[in-house]
Amino acid sequence: MEAKTSFKASLRVSKRDIPALLGVLKPAPLVPAKERFLPYEGAKVDFDENLTTNSPVKTEFMPDGGASFRFDFAKKRVLPQGKEPAKIIFGVNPLDIRALDILDGIFLAKFPAYAARRKAATVVGAGDFGKSGASFDLFLHDEGLDYLAIAGSEKGRALLSRHKKFFRKGEEKTVQRGEKPAWDPTLKGDMEDLRKAVKNADPSVWEKVATEQLCLGCGICSYVCPLCYCFEVEDGVPPGAKAGARCSRWDSCMLASFTEVAGGHVFQNALPLRIRNWYYHKFARATSERGTPDCVGCNRCFHFCPVAINFREVLKNAAANPRKG
Amino acid sequence: MPSKKKPLGRRRARPTAAPKKAPVQKSKPLVAIYDLTDCEGCELAFVPVVEAVAKTCEIVEWRLTQEKRMDIGDRKIDVAFVEGSPMSAEDREFLGKLRERTKVLVALGACACIGGVPALAGTAEREKFMSLVYSPEYKPKSDTPALPLDTVVKVDYYLHGCPVLPEMAARFLEQVLVGKAPDKFGGYPVCLPCKAAGNPCLLIQGNPCLGPVSAGNCGAPCPTFGKVCYGCTGAVKGGNFTQMRHKLAEILGEEMAEAHLRIFLKDEKGKR
Ligand code: SF4
Ligand code: SF4
Ligand code: SF4
Ligand code: SF4
Ligand code: SF4
Numbered sequence: 001m002e003a004k005t006s007f008k009a010s011l012r013v014s015k016r017d018i019p020a021l022l023g024v025l026k027p028a029p030l031v032p033a034k035e036r037f038l039p040y041e042g043a044k045v046d047f048d049e050n051l052t053t054n055s056p057v058k059t060e061f062m063p064d065g066g067a068s069f070r071f072d073f074a075k076k077r078v079l080p081q082g083k084e085p086a087k088i089i090f091g092v093n094p095l096d097i098r099a100l101d102i103l104d105g106i107f108l109a110k111f112p113a114y115a116a117r118r119k120a121a122t123v124v125g126a127g128d129f130g131k132s133g134a135s136f137d138l139f140l141h142d143e144g145l146d147y148l149a150i151a152g153s154e155k156g157r158a159l160l161s162r163h164k165k166f167f168r169k170g171e172e173k174t175v176q177r178g179e180k181p182a183w184d185p186t187l188k189g190d191m192e193d194l195r196k197a198v199k200n201a202d203p204s205v206w207e208k209v210a211t212e213q214l215c216l217g218c219g220i221c222s223y224v225c226p227l228c229y230c231f232e233v234e235d236g237v238p239p240g241a242k243a244g245a246r247c248s249r250w251d252s253c254m255l256a257s258f259t260e261v262a263g264g265h266v267f268q269n270a271l272p273l274r275i276r277n278w279y280y281h282k283f284a285r286a287t288s289e290r291g292t293p294d295c296v297g298c299n300r301c302f303h304f305c306p307v308a309i310n311f312r313e314v315l316k317n318a319a320a321n322p323r324k325g
Numbered sequence: 326m327p328s329k330k331k332p333l334g335r336r337r338a339r340p341t342a343a344p345k346k347a348p349v350q351k352s353k354p355l356v357a358i359y360d361l362t363d364c365e366g367c368e369l370a371f372v373p374v375v376e377a378v379a380k381t382c383e384i385v386e387w388r389l390t391q392e393k394r395m396d397i398g399d400r401k402i403d404v405a406f407v408e409g410s411p412m413s414a415e416d417r418e419f420l421g422k423l424r425e426r427t428k429v430l431v432a433l434g435a436c437a438c439i440g441g442v443p444a445l446a447g448t449a450e451r452e453k454f455m456s457l458v459y460s461p462e463y464k465p466k467s468d469t470p471a472l473p474l475d476t477v478v479k480v481d482y483y484l485h486g487c488p489v490l491p492e493m494a495a496r497f498l499e500q501v502l503v504g505k506a507p508d509k510f511g512g513y514p515v516c517l518p519c520k521a522a523g524n525p526c527l528l529i530q531g532n533p534c535l536g537p538v539s540a541g542n543c544g545a546p547c548p549t550f551g552k553v554c555y556g557c558t559g560a561v562k563g564g565n566f567t568q569m570r571h572k573l574a575e576i577l578g579e580e581m582a583e584a585h586l587r588i589f590l591k592d593e594k595g596k597r
Contacts, residue, residue: 059523064517065521210565210568216537217568218536218537219513220537223517223520223521224520238496240378250517251513252513252517255512255561257511260512269563271563304529306529306537307568
């Protein structure tokens with residue numbers, strides 16, 4: 001990954017050739033947004049926020065129930081982190097690439113299984129480069145009938161040279177990836193104002209989400225979010241097995257079990273408290289820790305919420321209703 | 326597997342004395358499996374699971390698979406699984422006695438854990454249908470609707486599902502047999518494994534999916550195969566039933582929403 005924001009690129013691939021390219025890539029690529037490449041010819045492939053796919057890119061690097069490490073009872077030891085199988089993830093949304101920047105910052109140095117999965121993967125982004133983060137190996141910038149191929153790492157350059165025949169050389173262009181979050185929320189993009197608004201919002205804001213907007217507390221807004229990374233730890237030992245794995249199961253602060261401690265006490269038993277936690281973590285605590293919220297504005301939490309709770313509206317409401325007194 | 330013809334109709338486990346058998350080894354835990362009002366689907370799902378751990382335990386009674394029960398003298402049963410719902414005085418008496426001679430009593434499957442399919446039945450016109458289906462002279466032994474086991478006796482663990490899933494049951498049985506508390510049910514809803522599988526949301530498409538309030542330990546097989554979740558694994562802890570009822574009523578109307586939620590005769594606090 002290269003932290004630079006300005007890239008030079010001259011190779012182009014026709015959208016029409018994408019199916020053929022997908023057919024020859026090895027290992028066979030995962031295409032999280034396959035329908036976005038259909039119909040290939042002349043299609044406006046718009047990686048617009050409304051077109052993000054169901055599965056966020058975190059699914060590949062911290063899968064639900066994935067093994068954090070393996071252990072062996074007979075040898076009484078933790079097994080070393082092995083290599084993960086190589087994979088190509090093709091057509092990752094630029095906002096998800098931005099989310100990967102943040103996830104990498106949190107987990108790369110501290111979570112060997114995550115790091116191994118990252119290392120084994122080739123991330124091919126596609127869409128509007130201006131919205132993208134830095135965590136891509138190759139990015140296909142949408143130019144109408146063609147994609148401009150922007151290499152972001154050695155892996156990306158290797159992929160380009162292996163599949164030369166699909167890419168033709170044209171005039172060289174300098175392109176800029178998004179430096180700031182493309183996320184333009186409610187408060188004119190001022191994350192600091194947003195942080196204060198969420199921190200100081202009146203409790204009635206969260207109560208309203210629970211009772212008037214009918215939040216089900218199902219946690220879907222976390223499972224689909226590329227920047228919800230909480231997990232629960234579970235040991236997976238098949239019956240009779242002599243070895244097992246410590247696994248990380250997805251979790252969500254929207255669930256009562258999230259704050260359950262030994263003895264059965266649940267700190268955030270009331271749903272409005274859990275709703276507040278979700279907003280507070282993403283838009284206040286993350287901003288104080290890293291200067292940017294744990295949100296890239298992909299809109300999945302809104303699109304996949306069974307009762308269509310729109311986080312932007314909730315944030316607006318939070319800003320308009322500071323705590324009284 | 327010796328087979329024994331059973332009379333049609335409801336089956337009942339009988340804790341009455343049976344012919345003597347050789348005394349069993351002291352070292353292995355004693356396991357018994359019974360059924361009340363149910364379809365025996367859980368017991369069937371249980372066969373391969375029990376086979377897998379058969380070496381580590383002694384099955385002292387299992388009417389589905391055994392001709393005769395073992396004589397265990399006055400030893401206590403270490404783990405007793407009871408499938409199905411109690412519905413009669415006889416059932417209740419049986420459970421009371423079983424409780425006394427059992428160390429760990431496990432409710433097996435949705436019927437025993439939450440009432441399950443038998444409890445979905447509307448009770449309003451019960452007598453009318455009874456007389457239509459059987460005859461006006463028919464006197465049922467049951468004197469209550471189908472109820473979860475723990476309305477009658479103290480239950481130590483619940484193994485949910487309709488039927489129980491073999492992998493889930495295998496893990497459970499292993500844990501219980503080694504004396505470890507089994508995995509808890511209901512920490513997260515069906516929506517979690519459903520979303521992890523990348524499924525489109527049936528509820529958003531206007532189908533009455535109970536995933537948001539149902540325990541997700543099953544791994545969401547139903548929505549993954551395009552069918553709504555009807556909550557067989559029981560209620561998720563802290564599930565928002567008020568909102569679920571609103572949402573269902575939008576799709577189905579009040580009455581059917583209520584009928585769908587009847588599967589949760591009780592939540593983890595014993596009420597809904
Ligand atoms: S997805 Fe919607 S209903 Fe479910 S917890 Fe999130 S906001 Fe509430
Ligand atoms: S605390 Fe909540 S909002 Fe934050 S990452 Fe975890 S699940 Fe997501
Ligand atoms: S909070 Fe919502 S919009 Fe923001 S990154 Fe997560 S899913 Fe996307
Ligand atoms: S289909 Fe059902 S289980 Fe799956 S996310 Fe939607 S409501 Fe939840
Ligand atoms: S998805 Fe629902 S109905 Fe299906 S097995 Fe799980 S809890 Fe039962």
